[in-house]
Amino acid sequence: MRIATSTMYEAGTSQLGTLQSKMARTQQQLATQKRMLTAADDPIASARALEVTQSKSVNSQFAVNRQNARSSLSEVELSLTSATTLLQDVQSLAVKANNGVLSQADRESLAVELEGHLEDMFGIANNTDGSGNYLFAGFKSNTPPFAKVPGGAQYMGDQGGRQLQVSAARQVGVSDSGSAVFENNRTGNGTFVTSARAANTGTGVISSGAVVNAAAMPSTAYEITFAGSGSATTYSVIDKKTGLPPPDAVGPQPYSPDQQIAFGGLSFSVKGNPAAGDKFDLDPSSKQSVFKTMSDMIATLRAPAGNAAQLAQLSNGLNKATENLSSALDNVLGIRASVGARQKELDTLDAAGEDLDIQYAATLSNLQDLDMVAAITEFTQQQMTLEAAQKSFKSMSGLSLFNYIG
Structure with a gap:
């Protein structure tokens, strides 16, 4: 089959161009250390790499x-x-x-x-x-x-x-x-708060108290009123909600500063000597800011405390502040x-x-990174192939009938 000179040159040029293109692509992979230069190289891996x-x-x-x-x-x-x-x-x-x-x-x-x-x-x-x-x-x-x-x-x-x-x-x-x-x-103690009335004239100081039986605690709002004096001092309890005494504290109760006062699942003490008519309150605990607690404490410190009754009020106020x-x-x-x-x-x-982050980096490496050993081997092979093609094309293009006429 006869091959025209122009066809031979066109085929040779095309083949050399293809080899050079492949070699250039491998060189770009080596330079970037990336297996994929464009999404077209591996569409599925490219999409996955973008997601990762x-x-x-x-x-x-x-x-x-x-x-x-x-x-x-x-x-x-x-x-x-x-x-x-x-x-x-x-x-x-x-x-x-x-x-x-x-x-x-x-x-x-x-x-x-x-x-x-x-x-x-x-x-x-x-x-x-x-x-x-x-x-x-x-x-x-x-x-x-x-x-x-x-x-x-x-x-x-x-x-x-x-x-x-x-x-x-x-x-x-x-x-x-x-x-x-x-x-x-x-x-107070988180359930109820105890306090002494400002008009009290005795030396009674009430404790913060505690809940001893929550199941037997129908209320946390009581008024305690003292009567009598000395060993004949008594106290009476009224539920502020019902106006009635609790079932376990009906009528005047004997008072002793050495004993706890207990009723309705609650327990507390009143030390000192309450005067007849002195009143103490038990009310449900509420929320109070630390600023009010400190302000109340300042007011308590500045209140007159020149006699026993005023000193008792001072103790009641400071005990309340300490609890809060x-x-x-x-x-x-x-x-x-x-x-x-x-x-x-x-x-x-x-x-x-x-x-x-390490997992993501490893996944991206598997998807994108180039196998350097394989790429270098391929580049070397492509280089040798291109050199051989160039030499063979040079030899073939140098063949002409006119070289033998003379």
């Missing part, structure tokens, strides 16, 4: 969110630690103040010190993060959460808690509302434990996220 790349990017963003969450929780933890230390100092001050030998001037000094602690507590409650957002304002992060009012504080924030998505299936709270931290404190401070401290410690649990969870999620 997106998942890996989302996982990286979750890691950033966890870091931001950890930073926010660390700021909350620092504030709660300061609040814990401050409440412990105030508790010590309350114990120190409940000393009958202190003078009015001594108690005034303690009241001034307590006012400084109250200002410190306002500062802690109105703390901001590095961006100027208030830590304990809920969703109203641009609003100072607590404003001073006579006798306490007013909460200006809301009940919201900011959250961050820290994994595909988990959101973590990075803040707690100021109401939950500083106002969610149960008064203990409740406030327990509440802050509980929230600190919650913050610590969230920080621990972030550490666990970080470890899981790192493992997931």
